[in-house]
Amino acid sequence: MIVSPSRRVLAVVIxxxxxxxxxxxxxxxxxxxxxxxxxxxxxxxxLPIGAFGTALSIIVGLRNGSAYNRWWEARTLWGAIVNKSxxxxxxxxxxxxxxxxxxxxxxxxVAALQRHAVLYQVAYVQALRQQLRGLDPLPEVARVVxxxxxxxxxxxxxxxxxxxxxxxxxxxxxxxxxxxxxxxWQAIDRSMDGLMxxxxxxxxxxxxxMPKQFDFLPRLFIQIYCIVLPFGLVxxxxxxxxxxxxxVGFMFLALEKIGRDLERPFENSVHDVxxxxxxxxxxxxxxxxxxxxELPAVVRPVHGILW
Numbered sequence: 001m002i003v004s005p006s007r008r009v010l011a012v013v014i015x016x017x018x019x020x021x022x023x024x025x026x027x028x029x030x031x032x033x034x035x036x037x038x039x040x041x042x043x044x045x046x047l048p049i050g051a052f053g054t055a056l057s058i059i060v061g062l063r064n065g066s067a068y069n070r071w072w073e074a075r076t077l078w079g080a081i082v083n084k085s086x087x088x089x090x091x092x093x094x095x096x097x098x099x100x101x102x103x104x105x106x107x108x109x110v111a112a113l114q115r116h117a118v119l120y121q122v123a124y125v126q127a128l129r130q131q132l133r134g135l136d137p138l139p140e141v142a143r144v145v146x147x148x149x150x151x152x153x154x155x156x157x158x159x160x161x162x163x164x165x166x167x168x169x170x171x172x173x174x175x176x177x178x179x180x181x182x183x184x185w186q187a188i189d190r191s192m193d194g195l196m197x198x199x200x201x202x203x204x205x206x207x208x209x210m211p212k213q214f215d216f217l218p219r220l221f222i223q224i225y226c227i228v229l230p231f232g233l234v235x236x237x238x239x240x241x242x243x244x245x246x247x248v249g250f251m252f253l254a255l256e257k258i259g260r261d262l263e264r265p266f267e268n269s270v271h272d273v274x275x276x277x278x279x280x281x282x283x284x285x286x287x288x289x290x291x292x293x294e295l296p297a298v299v300r301p302v303h304g305i306l307w
Contacts, residue, residue: 024226064262091187096117098110120167270305272307
């Protein structure tokens, strides 16, 4: 996610628009040359450029509104994952208990189980953000689970879901041993349900692209507008037509590009929801609940981009 201007951000902008800008300028110069030098007066057509631009801005605005709604829903779902992860870890740490008459060995077992369950949640959020970006989740999971579990998880199609299942199995065993009563287990299960709802929503956004016509038609209309725009300006602007036409065309192209970037919030690009920062913050919070002091570093923006 781009959070501040920088050389890297400028490089991204130049990379995205250099070709289009060069094409616009070349086309506008060609039209002006034909009109002024070759005296093709018929190129100076009186077109309702303002009406075309207004209609196009409405179309692009509606499309970008839908794209932003997708991006914001993605961010909201990750906000829910943050809240549910903290709630789940707190419930595990505070409600699992060996009881007042427990032996030292039982207390040690409960503490180990609490730690195991919370670390499953740490692995879950890291695996989920890797999956959504189309990356291998196992390197992140390897930081948390042992080697035997890594081999078992390697065959899973949905590693994040498999980790949730393992956490559920762990807590069910705790319930059977009397370390977790049914009331508390039901509360924990609701938290896990909330995580599954958020994961399902994120996967829906990832796997369901915007309708193709919603992406193709605005781009086509903008390209047509950029082609006819200098014809409507050349008579009044003359040699300054490339300046005005290119500026207006660039604004529409930039708006269209913003919409295309926002509609894909999990593409492992600079326009992503900052899942690495969010997942790392969750990991820090959960490890602190366990009383750990060796924590991962907070993710900061690099060259104006927060991953």
